[in-house]
Amino acid sequence: MAEPALKLDPSEILLSVNNIEVVYDDVILVLRGVSLDVPKGKIVTLLGPNGAGKSTTLKAISGLLGTEDGEVTRGNITFMGEDIANRAPEEIVRRGIFQVMEGRRIIEDMTVTENLRLGAFTRKDGGAAIRNDIDLVFNYFPRLKERTGLAGYLSGGEQQMLAIGRAMMARPKMILLDEPSMGLSPLLVKEVFGIIEKLCAETGVTILLVEQNARMALKIAEFGYIMESGKIVLDGPKDDLVNNEDVKEFYLGGDKERKSFKNLKSYKRRKRWL
Amino acid sequence: MESNLLFQLIVNGVIVGTLYGVVAMCFVLIYKSTQVVNFAQGEFLLIGAWTCWWLVTSMALPFWIAFPLTFVFMLVFGIVLQMVVLRPLIGEPVISVIMVTIGLSIFFQAVMKSIFGVWAQPFPEIFPVKSVNVLGLQVQPAYLMSLVVSVVIMGLFAWFFKYSRMGLAMRATAFNQQVAQSLGISVKNVFAMAWAISAMVSALAGVVVGMVNGVSSALSFFGIKVFPAVIVGGLDSIVGAIIGGLIIGLLENLAEYADGQYLHLGNLYTVAPFYVLVIILMIKPYGLFGTKTIERV
Ligand SMILES: Nc1ncnc2c1ncn2[C@@H]1O[C@H](COP(=O)(O)OP(=O)(O)O)[C@@H](O)[C@H]1O
Numbered sequence: 001m002a003e004p005a006l007k008l009d010p011s012e013i014l015l016s017v018n019n020i021e022v023v024y025d026d027v028i029l030v031l032r033g034v035s036l037d038v039p040k041g042k043i044v045t046l047l048g049p050n051g052a053g054k055s056t057t058l059k060a061i062s063g064l065l066g067t068e069d070g071e072v073t074r075g076n077i078t079f080m081g082e083d084i085a086n087r088a089p090e091e092i093v094r095r096g097i098f099q100v101m102e103g104r105r106i107i108e109d110m111t112v113t114e115n116l117r118l119g120a121f122t123r124k125d126g127g128a129a130i131r132n133d134i135d136l137v138f139n140y141f142p143r144l145k146e147r148t149g150l151a152g153y154l155s156g157g158e159q160q161m162l163a164i165g166r167a168m169m170a171r172p173k174m175i176l177l178d179e180p181s182m183g184l185s186p187l188l189v190k191e192v193f194g195i196i197e198k199l200c201a202e203t204g205v206t207i208l209l210v211e212q213n214a215r216m217a218l219k220i221a222e223f224g225y226i227m228e229s230g231k232i233v234l235d236g237p238k239d240d241l242v243n244n245e246d247v248k249e250f251y252l253g254g255d256k257e258r259k260s261f262k263n264l265k266s267y268k269r270r271k272r273w274l
Numbered sequence: 275m276e277s278n279l280l281f282q283l284i285v286n287g288v289i290v291g292t293l294y295g296v297v298a299m300c301f302v303l304i305y306k307s308t309q310v311v312n313f314a315q316g317e318f319l320l321i322g323a324w325t326c327w328w329l330v331t332s333m334a335l336p337f338w339i340a341f342p343l344t345f346v347f348m349l350v351f352g353i354v355l356q357m358v359v360l361r362p363l364i365g366e367p368v369i370s371v372i373m374v375t376i377g378l379s380i381f382f383q384a385v386m387k388s389i390f391g392v393w394a395q396p397f398p399e400i401f402p403v404k405s406v407n408v409l410g411l412q413v414q415p416a417y418l419m420s421l422v423v424s425v426v427i428m429g430l431f432a433w434f435f436k437y438s439r440m441g442l443a444m445r446a447t448a449f450n451q452q453v454a455q456s457l458g459i460s461v462k463n464v465f466a467m468a469w470a471i472s473a474m475v476s477a478l479a480g481v482v483v484g485m486v487n488g489v490s491s492a493l494s495f496f497g498i499k500v501f502p503a504v505i506v507g508g509l510d511s512i513v514g515a516i517i518g519g520l521i522i523g524l525l526e527n528l529a530e531y532a533d534g535q536y537l538h539l540g541n542l543y544t545v546a547p548f549y550v551l552v553i554i555l556m557i558k559p560y561g562l563f564g565t566k567t568i569e570r571v
Pocket residue numbers: 024025028030048049050051052053054055056057068
C-alpha cells in the first residue's frame with residue numbers, strides 16, 4: 001500500500017491519486033504507478049520534462065483520457081473520498097474538477113463573454129449569478145474586459161487568461177492547469193502566475209499546476225512532484241525541492257542540458273510506490 | 275402583365291427559398307454538430323407531413339393542435355433516431371455513417387408508403403380562403419404561414435445559438451468535441467439535440483409543402499433540392515444555408531419564367547439549381563460562406 005507522499009492529515013486531502021497505471025489504445029503504457037496527493041486550498045505543482053506523462057496524469061483525473069482512447073487500468077483516483085477514475089468528463093466537472101488543457105483551447109469563434117458563459121455550463125444557479133461571476137473574472141483579468149471581438153484574435157497571454165477565467169466560471173473546487181506558461185513571454189508568465197496565486201488565496205480553490213517552468217511554478221506552489229517517464233521520482237514541500245541539489249541542477253540550473261534523474265548515482269530513487 | 279408574372283414568381287421564389295433555407299439550416303445543424311451528412315433529411319419532411327396529415331384526418335384534430343403535436347412527435351423521433359441508430363456509429367468512418375443515412379432514407383420512404391399508400395393525399399382545407407391578396411399578388415395562405423413561421427424559426431435559431439446555454443454548447447461541440455467535454459458538456463446529448471431540432475423544424479417544411487401540393491413521397495425530393503442550397507451556402511454555415519435556400523428558390527422560379535417566356539424547353543426550372551450549383555462550386559469550392567478547413571465555423 002502506498003504511503004502518503006506528503007504526510008498530510010487525510011481530512012486535508014482533496015484529491016488523491018493512488019498508484020495509477022494509464023494505457024492508451026489498449027497497448028501504450030504511459031503512467032506506471034503514479035501517486036500524488038493534493039491538499040485542499042493549496043497549489044501543488046507537477047513538474048517534469050516533455051513526454052513524462054504530466055498531461056496524461058491530468059487527463060486521468062479529469063476523465064478526458066477517455067476522449068483519447070486512454071484508460072486508467074490500475075490504481076484509483078479519489079476526490080473528496082469518492083473514486084472518480086474512468087468517469088465521464090462531464091461528471092467530473094459536475095463534481096468540481098475543471099481542467100484547463102494544454103494550449104489553452106479557448107473557442108476561437110466565440111467572444112470572450114460567450115467563452116466565459118460556457119465555463120458555467122454545468123451550473124444551475126441562474127443568469128444573475130453567472131453575470132456576477134463574469135464581472136469577477138474581469139476583476140482578475142481587466143484586460144479581457146476590453147476585448148469585445150472573437151477570442152481567436154486575443155494574444156497568447158490573453159487566451160491563457162480567458163482559459164483560466166473560463167475555469168473560474170465553473171466555480172470548481174479544483175482547477176487542473178496544464179502548462180499555463182507555454183509560449184508566453186517571461187513578463188506575461190509572471191503576471192499570469194501572480195493571478196493564479198491570488199486566485200488560490202482569495203477564493204480557496206485548489207490548484208494542481210503542471211509546468212515545465214519549474215522555477216516559476218515553485219515560486220507559487222507549496223508542494224511539488226517531479227515526474228519522469230511515467231513515474232514520480234521526487235516530491236516534497238516547495239523549500240525542500242528548491243534546495244535539493246539535484247532539482248537545482250536539473251530543473252532550476254542555468255544550463256539548458258537536462259539530464260535524467262534515472263542516470264544519477266547520487267540520487268537514490270525512492271521506491272515507495274512499488 | 276409579364277412583369278407582374280415575374281414579380282409573382284420572385285415572391286414565390288422567396289417563399290419557397292425560405293423553406294429551402296429552413297431545411298438547409300437543419301441539415302447544416304446536424305453536419306456541424308455531429309459531422310454526419312444526413313441523406314435522410316428529406317424524409318423528415320415526409321414523416322412530419324404524414325404525421326400531421328394523419329392527426330388532422332384520421333384523428334380529426336384541429337390543425338392548430340395537430341401542428342404542434344407533430345413538432346413534439348418529431349422532436350422525440352429525432353432523439354430516438356440518434357440514440358438508437360446513430361449513437362452506436364460514433365467513431366465509425368464517415369462513409370459508413372453516410373451509407374446508414376442513405377439506408378434510413380430508403381427505409382423511411384418504404385415505411386411511409388406501407389402505412390399511407392403510394393398516392394398523394396390532399397390536406398383538408400385548413401384556411402377559409404384559397405389565396406390572399408398581398409400587395410396585388412395572389413399568395414396561398416399556407417405559403418404565407420410558411421413565410422411567417424420560417425422567419426420566426428430563423429429568429430429563434432439566431433437567439434438559440436447566441437444566447438441559450440444549450441445553443442452555446444452545440445457551438446462548442448462543433449468547434450471541438452474534446453474542448454466541449456472539458457467544459458462539462460455531454461457530447462451525446464448535444465448530438466441527440468441536433469437531430470431532434472433538425473427533425474422537428476424540417477417537419478414544418480413538410481407540413482407546409484404538403485398543404486400546398488398534397489402529401490406524398492415527392493416531399494423527399496424537396497429534401498434533395500436542399501443539397502444545392504447547402505452546398506451553395508457552404509456546408510458548415512447556417513447563414514449560408516439560408517442564403518443558399520433563397521438563391522435556389524429564386525433560381526427555380528426565374529428559370530421557370532425564362533423557360534415559359536423564351537426558351538420553352540419544359541421543366542428546365544427543376545434542374546436549374548443544379549447547374550448553378552456546379553458553376554458556383556467551380557468558382558468557390560467551399561461554397562459562398564463555407565470555411566476552408568471545413569471543421570471550423
Ligand atoms: N492520446 C495519446 N495516445 C497515445 N500516446 C499518447 C497520447 N497522449 C500522450 N501520449 C504519450 O504519452 C507520453 C506522455 O505524454 P504527456 O502526458 O502528454 O506528457 P507531458 O504532458 O509530460 O509532456 C508521451 O510519450 C506521449 O507520446
